Structure formats: C-alpha cells, structure tokens
Amino acid sequence: MTTLHDGEPGAVTTTAPRPRRAHPLLAFLAKRLAITAGLLLGVTAVTFGLVNVVPGDPVTANLSDQALNDPATVAAFREKWGLDQPLWAQYLHYLGNLLHGDLGTSQQTGRAVLDDLVRYVPATMELAIPTMVLALLIGTGIGMLAAVRNGRFTDQLVRVGALLGLSTPPFWLSLVVLYVFFYQLGLAPSGGRLSTGFSPPPTVTGMYTVDAALAGQWDVAWDAAQHLTLPVLVLTSLTVALLVRFVRSAMLEVLQQDYIRAAYAKGLPTRVVLRRHLLRAGLVPVVTVSGLAFASLLSGTVLVESIFGWPGLGQYAYRSATALDLPAILGVSLFVALVYTLVNLTVDLLYGLIDPRIRLS
Amino acid sequence: MSVYPRRLRAGALALATLAIISTTACTAGGSGGNANGDATTTLTVNTSFVLKTLDPGRVYEATGLTAVHALYDTLLTFEGSDVGTPVPALAESYEVSADAKTFTFKLRSGVTFSDGSPLTADDVVFSLNRLKNIKGSPAVTVSELSVSKTDDSTVVVTSATPNPNVPVVLAMPSTGVLNAGVAQENGAKDGEDAAQGDTAQQYLDTNSIGSGPYVLKSYDPSAQVVLEANPNYWGEKPQFDRVVLRNMDVQTQKLTMQRAETAEISLDISGKLLDGLPESLHTSGVQDTVYFLFLNADPAVSAVTSNAKFNQALRAAIDYQGIAALYGEGAAPGAGLVAPAFPGTLPAGEASTRDVAKAKALLAEAGLTDPTVKFNYPAITYKGVDLGTVATKVQGDAAEAGITLELNPQPLTTFLDEMRGGKSPLGFTPQSLNYPVADSLINNMAPGQATALRSGWTVERADPAIVAAGEQVTETLDLAARATAMQQWQRLMNQSSPYIVLASNSSTVVATADLTGADYTAAGWQVDVAAVGRK
Numbered sequence: 055m056t057t058l059h060d061g062e063p064g065a066v067t068t069t070a071p072r073p074r075r076a077h078p079l080l081a082f083l084a085k086r087l088a089i090t091a092g093l094l095l096g097v098t099a100v101t102f103g104l105v106n107v108v109p110g111d112p113v114t115a116n117l118s119d120q121a122l123n124d125p126a127t128v129a130a131f132r133e134k135w136g137l138d139q140p141l142w143a144q145y146l147h148y149l150g151n152l153l154h155g156d157l158g159t160s161q162q163t164g165r166a167v168l169d170d171l172v173r174y175v176p177a178t179m180e181l182a183i184p185t186m187v188l189a190l191l192i193g194t195g196i197g198m199l200a201a202v203r204n205g206r207f208t209d210q211l212v213r214v215g216a217l218l219g220l221s222t223p224p225f226w227l228s229l230v231v232l233y234v235f236f237y238q239l240g241l242a243p244s245g246g247r248l249s250t251g252f253s254p255p256p257t258v259t260g261m262y263t264v265d266a267a268l269a270g271q272w273d274v275a276w277d278a279a280q281h282l283t284l285p286v287l288v289l290t291s292l293t294v295a296l297l298v299r300f301v302r303s304a305m306l307e308v309l310q311q312d313y314i315r316a317a318y319a320k321g322l323p324t325r326v327v328l329r330r331h332l333l334r335a336g337l338v339p340v341v342t343v344s345g346l347a348f349a350s351l352l353s354g355t356v357l358v359e360s361i362f363g364w365p366g367l368g369q370y371a372y373r374s375a376t377a378l379d380l381p382a383i384l385g386v387s388l389f390v391a392l393v394y395t396l397v398n399l400t401v402d403l404l405y406g407l408i409d410p411r412i413r414l415s
Numbered sequence: 416m417s418v419y420p421r422r423l424r425a426g427a428l429a430l431a432t433l434a435i436i437s438t439t440a441c442t443a444g445g446s447g448g449n450a451n452g453d454a455t456t457t458l459t460v461n462t463s464f465v466l467k468t469l470d471p472g473r474v475y476e477a478t479g480l481t482a483v484h485a486l487y488d489t490l491l492t493f494e495g496s497d498v499g500t501p502v503p504a505l506a507e508s509y510e511v512s513a514d515a516k517t518f519t520f521k522l523r524s525g526v527t528f529s530d531g532s533p534l535t536a537d538d539v540v541f542s543l544n545r546l547k548n549i550k551g552s553p554a555v556t557v558s559e560l561s562v563s564k565t566d567d568s569t570v571v572v573t574s575a576t577p578n579p580n581v582p583v584v585l586a587m588p589s590t591g592v593l594n595a596g597v598a599q600e601n602g603a604k605d606g607e608d609a610a611q612g613d614t615a616q617q618y619l620d621t622n623s624i625g626s627g628p629y630v631l632k633s634y635d636p637s638a639q640v641v642l643e644a645n646p647n648y649w650g651e652k653p654q655f656d657r658v659v660l661r662n663m664d665v666q667t668q669k670l671t672m673q674r675a676e677t678a679e680i681s682l683d684i685s686g687k688l689l690d691g692l693p694e695s696l697h698t699s700g701v702q703d704t705v706y707f708l709f710l711n712a713d714p715a716v717s718a719v720t721s722n723a724k725f726n727q728a729l730r731a732a733i734d735y736q737g738i739a740a741l742y743g744e745g746a747a748p749g750a751g752l753v754a755p756a757f758p759g760t761l762p763a764g765e766a767s768t769r770d771v772a773k774a775k776a777l778l779a780e781a782g783l784t785d786p787t788v789k790f791n792y793p794a795i796t797y798k799g800v801d802l803g804t805v806a807t808k809v810q811g812d813a814a815e816a817g818i819t820l821e822l823n824p825q826p827l828t829t830f831l832d833e834m835r836g837g838k839s840p841l842g843f844t845p846q847s848l849n850y851p852v853a854d855s856l857i858n859n860m861a862p863g864q865a866t867a868l869r870s871g872w873t874v875e876r877a878d879p880a881i882v883a884a885g886e887q888v889t890e891t892l893d894l895a896a897r898a899t900a901m902q903q904w905q906r907l908m909n910q911s912s913p914y915i916v917l918a919s920n921s922s923t924v925v926a927t928a929d930l931t932g933a934d935y936t937a938a939g940w941q942v943d944v945a946a947v948g949r950k
Contacts, residue, residue, distance in 0.1 A: 110828035114835060116467075118475045118552035120849050122835065123865035126558075130550035130610040162467050163636060164616040174637065229666060237670045244671045246638060250459045250659040253633070253641070363663045365637030373637070378828060 083399075090395045094388055098152070101387040102145050105380050112137060112378040116161050135161055148384065157388070158381030162373060167385035170370060175352075175389065176260025177247065178359075178366035182351035184286050189293035190344060196294070197301025197340075198328070204306060212298060219295025228288050228361040235284055242283045245363035249277050285362045289355060293347050300343045304336040311335075337408050345401040352397075353390045455656035458930075458947055461671055462682040464662040466636045470619040471542070471591035473551035475849070477941060480588045481682075482640050482660060484940035487591025487625030490520050490539065490570070491582050493938045495946070496701055498851035499758055501582045505534065505592060505626070506570075515577040515892045518585075522568040526649045528594040529623065529630045536564035541595035541605050543572070548609035553589035556850060560584075579892050580852040587850050588940055594624040628653045628945035638662055642944070654948035665799070672696060677929050678949070682941050685923040686799035687743035695928045700745045700921030703756035703937035704798060704847045706805065707749070708915040709839070713871025717840035719788050721871070723911060724781030725818075730915050731774035732816035735767045738808055738917050742800050745921030751905030752846075752856055754919045756937035758894070759853035759901030767909065767916070774816035787819040791833060792843040794824035798922060805917065806843055837869045843917075851938050854888050854901050860914065861885040861904075870913040881907045 113131055114122065121127045132138040136147060151158060157167035200212035236244045243249060247262055252274050255266040263282065266275035308314060309332065317327045356368040367386065374382035466478035474483050491501035491509070503509075506520035526534040543562040547554055559575040574581055584590065593603065601622075602614035623631035626649065629642035640660040644653055655678070663671065668681040669688055675696075689698065710720035710729070719725055735748035751761035778786070792806045803824055810820040820841065825833070833839050848855060859866040862877030862885075874882060884904040891897040908914060924942050926933035932946040 110826075110832050114831050115828050118555075118849060119866075120855075120859070121475075121552040121555050123859060124555045124558065127550045127552070127554055134611055164468060164470075164620060173635070232667060232670055237674060240674070244667050245663055246661055250457050250639075250657075250661065251455075361664050361667060363638065363661065363667065365635055365662070369637050376826075376828065 086395075086399055090392075093395060094391055097387050097391045098149065098384060099145070101384050102141075102148070102380070105378060105383055106141055108378075110378050112161060112380065115377040116379075148381075157385045160374070160382040160385075161379045162377050162382065167381050170382065171367075171385055171389055172260065174365060174367045174370045177364060178352060178355075178368065180247075180261040180263065180282065181285055181289060181355070181359075181364065181366065182348060184282065185289040185293055185351055186344070186348045188286070188290045189297055189347070192290070193294045193297030194301055194340065197298045198305055198333070198336075200298065200302040201305035201309060201336075202328075204309075209302075212302065216295045216298040216302075219291055220299075222292070222295075223357075224288065224292060224355065225357040225361055227291065228285075228358050231284050231288055232361065235287075243281050245281075245284075245361070247278060247281050247364065248274065249281075252277050285358055285364055288358055289351065293351070296347055297340070297343065301336070301340050304339045305332060308332050308335045334408060338405060341401055341404050341408065345397045349390075349394045349397040352393045456654070457657040457659060457678065458655040458944060459679045460658060460660045460682065460942070460944060461663040461668045461680065462660060462941075463665050463668070464636065464660075466640070466662075468616055468620055469623070469631065469634060469640070470551075470616045471589055471593065471625075472546045472549050472553070472613075473616060474589055475552040477682075477939075478640075478660060480940045481942065481944065482631075482642065483588040483591055484627075485629040485642055485658065485944050486623040486627045486631055487588065487593070488526070488534075488627050489586055489588065489590050489592065491586040493586055493851075493936060495932075495943075496699070496934045496936045498583075498756065498936065498938045501586045504586070505539070509582065511579070511582070515579045515581075516574050518572045518574075518581050519565075520570045520572070520585075522570065523649075524568065526626055527647050528597075528626045529645045529647055530594065530597070531647050532594060532596070534592060534594075534626050535567045536570050537567075538592050538595045539570045540564050541598070541603075542592045543590060544605035545593070545598070545603055545609060545613065546589055548605055548607060549613045550610040553587070553849075556584050556587065556589065577892055579894055579897065580854070583852050584850060586938065591625055591627070593619075597624045629658060632657070653945040655944075658944045665796075672925050672927075675927050677927055679927050680930070680933055680942065680947070681925045682922075684799065684925045685743075686746065686920060688799040689744045689923065689925075692925065697926045697928060697930065697933060698923055699926070699933060699935045700923035701756040701935050701937050702745065702747060702919045702921045703754050704845050704922065705749065705752060705754045705919045706843070706845045706917045707752065708809070708917065709834075709842050709844070709870045710913045710915070711837070711840045711871045712873075712876050712913050713837065716838065716871055717788065719783065719786045720840045720913075721876075722781050722783065724777050725783055725786060726911065726913070726915075728774045728777035728781065728816060729813060729818060730767065730909075731770045731777060732818060733767070733809060733812045733915065733917065734769045735917065736769075737812070738805060741805055741808060742918055742920040745923060747919050749916030749918050751902070752860065752908060752914060752916055753853040753901060753905060754848070754937075757848065757851055757853040759898040759905075761902055761905050765906070769812070771816050774818075778817055785817060785819060787821065788841045789823050790820040790841045790843070791823045791825055791830055791839045793827045793830040795827055797845050798920060800920065802843065802845075809843070809917070835869055837871060839870075848937075849939070854897060857885045857888050857901075857904070860908075860912075867913070872913050878907065878911050881912065 113128055117127065117131060136144055148158060160167050160170055163170055196212055200209045203209045232244060235242045248254060255262060255269045255271050255274050258265045258268050262278035263275050266278055314327065314331055317331055356372045359366045359368040371386045374386060462478055464478045465476040467476055468474055469479055469482055471483050471487050474480055488505045490504060490506040492504040494502055505523055505526060507523040509518055509520045511518055522536060528534055540562050543557060547557045561573050563571050565571055572581060598615055601618035604613040621634050628645055628648050628650065630645045632641040632643045634640050639662060642658040644656050665683045665688065669684050672681050672684065673693060710726055711717050712721050714721040739746045739748040747763060748766040750763065750766045753760040790806060792802050795802055806822055810822055813820050834842055858864060861867060862872050862882055863874040884907050888897060888900040888904055891900050922935055924933050924935040929949055931948045931950055933942060935942060
C-alpha cells in the first residue's frame with residue numbers, strides 16, 4: 055500500500071477530524087461554574103474585608119467586660135482565633151482551609167461552621183418551601199385574576215392589598231398574627247419548632263415535619279406542622295404581595311398582544327387561551343421574581359425567625375454578625391451567595407423550558 | 416374587545432382559597448404549645464437566649480448560667496434569692512484562715528456524677544485549674560487562686576492576696592465540678608497550656624458530666640435546651656422530670672405567659688412589660704442592675720466633661736425620680752454604684768436629687784456657656800427598657816440647665832469599642848455584677864483601674880479621699896465592715912467620680928400560679944430550676 059501525500063499528484067486531500075463540540079448546555083454549565091467559583095472567592099474577600107473594616111472587635115463581642123480587663127485572657131483569645139496574625143495571613147489561612155472544605159470554627163458556638171449550617175439551614179428550608187409553594191399558588195391565581203379584571207373593582211382590591219402587603223413590616227405582621235391566632239384564638243402555638251413535650255425526630259433532612267413522618271412519629275409531625283403555621287402565614291403574605299404585582303403586570307402585557315386577540319377571534323375557549331398562551335408567556339418574569347423571592351427566603355428571615363423563636367439561618371446570621379464571628383459570617387455569606395447563584399442558574403434553565411426562543415443555540 | 420373569562424376568575428379564586436385554607440387548616444385544634452408527649456412533668460422556661468456555651472469553664476452569659484447551675488454542682492451555693500451567705504453544696508463545711516488567704520473545704524461523702532462514678536477532690540482540683548488556665552471569660556474570677564488537695568475529701572484553695580469573697584466566687588456556676596476523667600477523654604486540659612490545648616467545649620456543649628440535679632438532654636443555642644432529672648443525683652430530687660429552656664422574644668413571652676396555666680416561667684418580662692399581666696401570675700424580682708452615665712475625665716477627649724464643675728452641674732440637672740419612672744415596676748432612682756440586691760448598697764434615702772438652679776450656678780462657675788457634648792449610648796432595649804428613651808429624658812433634663820447633649824445611639828459593639836477605647840466623652844450603660852460581690856467594683860472602677868481608665872480617670876485626676884476609701888474596702892476582711900466601707904466609698908464617688916448613677920431596676924421571674932420556688936436570684940443563674948416545684 056502506498057501512501058499518498060498532500061500536494062502529490064493523485065493525492066486525496068484529507069482534513070483533520072473536527073474536535074467534537076461540547077453540548078451547548080454542558081458548555082453553559084461549565085461557564086457558570088467558573089463564574090460561580092470566582093464569585094464565591096470575591097464574596098470571601100469582600101466579606102473578610104468588610105468585617106475587619108467595620109467598627110468593633112471580636113474580642114469585645116466574645117469576652118465578658120471583666121475578662122476584657124485581663125490582658126492574659128484577651129491575648130489567649132486572640133492567639134486561639136488567629137487574631138494576632140496579620141490580616142493577609144488570616145485570609146490566606148482561611149482560603150487554605152476552604153479549599154479542603156473547612157469553613158472554620160464559629161467563635162460563638164465552638165462548632166464547625168459547616169455543622170452549624172447543616173443544623174440551621176434545614177429549619178429555614180422548612181419555612182421557605184411551603185411558603186414558596188403557597189405563595190406561587192395564591193400569587194399566580196390572584197395576579198391572573200387582577201390582570202383579566204384590569205381596572206375593575208377586583209383589580210383595585212388586589213392592587214391595594216398587594217401594596218399593603220409590601221408596606222407591612224414583617225415583625226409587626228408577626229406580632230399581629232401571634233396576637234390573633236395564638237393569644238386571642240388559641241389556634242396555633244406561639245413559637246419554636248416543637249412543643250416542649252416533644253423531642254425532635256431522628257435527623258434525616260433536618261426538617262422536623264419530614265423527619266417525623268419518615269420515622270412514623272405522626273404526633274410529632276403534626277405538632278411540627280402546627281408550629282410552622284404562623285411563620286409560614288406571615289412569610290406567605292409578604293411573598294404573595296410581591297408576586298401578585300409581577301404576575302399582574304406580566305399577564306397584562308401578554309393580554310395586549312395581537313395573538314391573544316387573534317386566539318379569541320378564532321373562537322378559542324377562554325380557558326384554552328389563558329392556559330396555552332397567557333399563562334405560559336407570562337411565566338418568564340414570574341419565574342425570575344419567584345427565584346429571587348425563594349433565594350431571599352432561604353437566606354433567612356431574621357425578624358420573623360426572631361419573633362417566632364425559629365432557629366434558622368436568619369437568627370444564626372444575626373447572632374454571628376452581632377458577635378463579629380468572622381468564620382460564621384463568612385460561612386453564611388458563602389451559603390447565601392451559593393443559593394443565589396444556584397437559583398439564578400435554575401431560573402435560566404427554566405426560561406428555556408418555558409420559552410423555546412430563549413434556549414441556547 | 417372585552418375579555419371576561421368567568422371560568423378563569425372562578426378558577427383563580429378557587430386556587431387562592433384552597434391555598435389559604437391549606438395554610439390555616441392545620442391550625443385547627445392546635446395546642447398552645449405545651450403539649451406533653453408522655454407522662455413526664457415538664458417545666459418550661461421562656462427566655463430570650465443569651466447563650467454561647469454550656470462549658471462551665473467558659474460560661475458567662477445569663478442563659479448558660481441558668482442551665483449550668485442545674486447541671487453542675489459547686490463547692491458552695493446560694494439558696495433562693497439570698498446572695499449574702501454562701502451555703503454548703505459539694506463542700507459540707509469550710510474553714511477560712513485569719514488572713515483570708517487560705518480556704519479549706521471538706522467534701523461531702525457519697526456524691527456521684529450523673530454516670531454513677533464518685534466525685535473526689537481530684538475532680539474539684541482539675542475543674543478549678545481548668546477554669547483558671549483555659550482563660551475563658553470567667554477565668555478572671557479565679558486568676559489569683561490556686562487549688563490543691565490534702566486528701567480525697569479535702570480541697571484547699573489559696574488566694575494570692577487576702578480575699579474574703581473567695582467563698583462567693585466558689586458558688587458561681589463557672590466553678591462547677593466536672594468528671595475529670597470523662598472531661599480529659601474529650602479534650603479537656605487543666606495545665607498551663609490549656610488556653611490553646613483544651614478542646615472540650617464542643618463535647619461539653621452537648622453532654623453534661625456533672626453531679627447536678629439535671630443532666631443535659633439536648634442543646635440548640637438558637638432554639639432550646641432540654642434538661643432531664645439526674646437519676647443518680649445525691650441530693651433532694653427535683654420535682655420536674657424535664658426542664659425546657661426555650662428561646663423566645665420578650666413580646667412573645669408576654670403573650671405566652673398571659674395564656675399559660677401551668678408549669679411555665681418567663682425570665683425577661685420586667686419593668687413596663689409587667690403592666691397588664693394577669694394577677695394570678697407570680698412575680699419575683701430583685702434590683703440587681705444599675706444604669707449610669709460616664710463622663711470622660713481626660714481633657715484631651717473632652718474639655719467639657721473633664722471639667723469637675725460640669726460634672727457636678729450635670730449631676731444636679733438630672734431628674735432621677737422621673738428617670739426611675741421610665742423603668743416601671745421594680746425600679747428606683749440611683750443612689751450608688753452598688754445595686755440594692757447586694758451587700759454594701761446605699762440606703763434608698765440617699766438617692767440623688769435634682770436642683771436645676773444649682774446646676775446653672777455650677778455651669779457659671781465652670782465658665783461654660785451652652786456647653787455641647789456628644790452623648791453615646793447603645794441602641795438596645797435592656798430588661799424591658801429602651802435605653803434611647805432614658806437617654807432622651809437625660810437630654811431634656813440637661814437642656815433645662817443649659818447643657819446640650821447630642822444623642823448618638825450606636826450599635827452595641829460599636830458603643831462598647833468606643834467606650835473601652837476611652838474615646839467616649841459621655842456615655843450611658845447598664846451594669847450588672849459578674850458575681851454577687853459589690854466590692855469587685857473597686858477592682859474595676861476605682862481611679863486607675865481598667866474600667867476607670869476608659870473614662871480617663873487616673874489616680875492623679877482623682878480625689879485622694881476616693882483612693883483611700885477604696886483601699887479601705889479591700890483591706891477590710893470582715894464582710895459586714897467591708898460593706899460599710901463600700902458605702903463610704905460610694906458616697907465619695909457620688910461627689911466627684913466620672914460616674915453618675917441614674918437608676919436601678921429589677922430583673923423579674925414571672926411564673927404560673929401553680930409553681931413554688933420560682934424566685935429570681937442575683938447570683939447569676941437567675942432562677943434555680945431545680946428548686947421550682949408545684950404547690
């Protein structure tokens with residue numbers, strides 16, 4: 055067999071095989087992953103800088119007044135937590151540990167920050183998930199209703215209600231709800247995750263209702279569900295108020311489109327027009343705001359958690375911030391940044407599902 | 416074209432209604448939050464958590480002290496609301512040397528830890544050495560003490576300087592005795608290197624290894640701490656099988672106590688918040704907190720506040736009775752730095768009084784016309800009192816005498832930093848004692864001491880009579896005479912120190928009517944949960 059070379063008479067020009075292009079979705083995900091890594095690094099740098107710039111000293115926040123008068127105690131604290139090192143050394147040390155999956159130890163709790171997050175995040179998720187489900191159901195329903203009744207009494211009522219909801223301070227609403235449903239009516243417990251007579255179920259997800267159900271402890275599950283009621287009611291009210299305005303305006307915009315008029319003109323039934331055209335087209339901005347609302351709920355709701363004695367991420371973040379507990383603050387910041395990143399990614403992917411025109415080429 | 420989708424409206428309404436019903440339906444039949452899953456008796460203690468750890472060697476926050484007092488025994492203790500006389504606990508008796516330097520404790524026999532193992536002098540020595548050497552917040556209370564044993568049932572505590580208050584210190588929860596063997600197995604150290612080497616906090620936060628009436632069942636510093644009766648307790652068994660310390664906002668505490676019927680206590684409803692509570696509830700309080708202004712004595716920080724005449728003018732300008740009224744029930748106008756709960760307090764009749772004319776005359780003598788001072792205070796509510804309200808009242812009183820105070824509310828950490836850095840010209844803060852010994856104030860607030868220096872108050876800037884009076888207190892070993900000397904020191908402090916005591920108020924325990932022994936104590940642990948019983 056003779057080998058023909060390029061350029062020789064009779065040779066067949068060969069081209070190198072094209073490298074296989076990665077699937078567009080994989081490329082997109084890889085790019086987003088790289089951006090996320092950079093973002094998280096930035097979050098650590100900014101948070102680290104801010105905590106060290108704001109007035110206040112972790113020593114002051116973590117030692118008693120009397121202990122602060124004892125130089126040996128203060129020196130021991132600084133040495134133990136590495137506060138006697140230069141800032142750059144502290145930061146590099148933190149980053150080194152972070153690469154090994156170590157978020158450090160909380161000065162307040164004495165536990166690994168990761169363990170603290172594993173403890174408190176599920177409590178917040180137990181509030182956030184039912185809140186979001188209910189808010190989407192109610193908010194979408196009411197928002198659509200307001201849109202199709204644009205300018206009429208129902209619409210005005212919804213708009214005023216949404217405005218009131220957005221203007222209501224969460225802590226005030228929490229106190230009112232407590233007063234009415236707990237104090238006056240006795241319909242719900244005042245706070246906490248469980249009544250004092252019950253012990254937490256064996257941990258699987260960290261969400262008491264789910265874990266108790268998995269363990270077959272139905273009385274505990276029922277009690278935990280009752281304790282969810284009031285904080286979820288408050289958070290749902292606030293989230294619905296936010297969603298309703300977006301849903302209404304998105305739907306109104308779609309209702310003005312020619313193809314909606316055309317659909318009606320062709321004699322399509324209203325429910326078909328609304329389900330096939332209005333709902334789907336109007337969902338894109340709703341998904342965006344829902345994602346942000348969910349991320350916000352997952353980041354912890356300090357005031358609501360405080361009033362209802364709910365041991366979630368919000369309370370942990372607040373306690374960490376007031377004690378200038380740098381490892382815990384960094385841990386919470388990273389978690390929140392990660393949540394927002396993942397939620398944004400999910401929203402972007404959902405766009406493609408909802409509206410094929412948005413899909414990546 | 417009119418779009419009027421009736422079915423959509425009906426569907427949307429149905430969807431919204433269904434969701435609302437699903438939210439509220441599960442409340443039907445909801446309990447008041449005090450269900451009992453079994454036949455055990457549970458005491459619920461509601462408090463706004465101030466809690467970082469249950470490690471006796473590191474504990475200093477209120478909620479932690481309440482729990483640790485129930486989990487760990489100390490050599491001595493206080494009963495009920497008395498903080499004047501320590502009584503035997505692990506030590507059945509003790510002797511004090513004439514120079515108040517050596518304290519010999521005879522341990523009670525037959526005491527076991529919750530795991531059944533015997534408690535010996537070795538455990539006491541280990542626990543006290545660990546407390547001293549890990550250098551946590553409470554270490555400063557034992558920094559001058561050394562401890563040893565002469566036999567398995569005798570412990571000797573030696574103070575580097577004469578200190579008749581050592582028995583009081585050894586009643587504090589931080590001196591609780593750990594099972595040394597178990598502690599060491601879990602990272603506890605008591606040597607000189609313990610500050611960096613001791614890693615037992617995480618274990619001690621989730622396990623109790625003491626000999627107290629309760630053992631730790633669960634610990635969540637954001638939600639609740641559950642204690643269960645110690646089956647091996649050597650003393651009188653507590654009446655409640657379980658105690659649940661529950662983290663609760665103070666407003667929610669008030670609502671909860673208004674509905675509570677049995678076995679429930681709240682620790683943070685005090686002052687004005689007590690208004691409107693049902694008559695059936697039992698309240699117990701002791702005035703253990705003083706609120707004072709501090710003026711910087713350093714001319715470099717403030718030429719105004721460092722002026723002795725200005726200091727006296729501001730004292731004369733303040734309406735002490737009016738300020739006490741802002742605190743509500745259980746408050747009194749300020750007399751001295753020692754709160755009424757503690758030995759050495761000044762009689763109520765010596766409370767400061769207002770004299771605006773005198774204030775104006777003093778300002779004229781000082782050569783100050785319309786003096787203006789920045790007035791720092793922490794923007795917090797403390798024991799039911801918004802400090803901003805009090806600061807505003809002080810500002811108004813001062814204005815009537817011709818003094819302008821510029822209110823500067825600050826986040827707590829910022830306020831503390833500025834105060835401790837000696838930068839505040841004028842500030843306002845509450846103060847409670849770390850342990851119930853009034854003369855510990857001498858070590859902090861006398862001229863030249865650490866707290867005094869934060870206000871620029873050096874020995875050179877102080878009246879020599881105050882320095883002498885402080886020395887007189889520390890040199891007096893008889894406790895009754897020491898309390899009298901303490902009163903004299905305060906009288907002199909009220910004349911020319913940088914501190915102006917505004918008022919004192921009570922912490923309060925609110926309990927359901929069926930309970931006994933739910934008495935507030937100024938000893939640090941707020942209430943002895945093991946002493947609470949049913950009528």
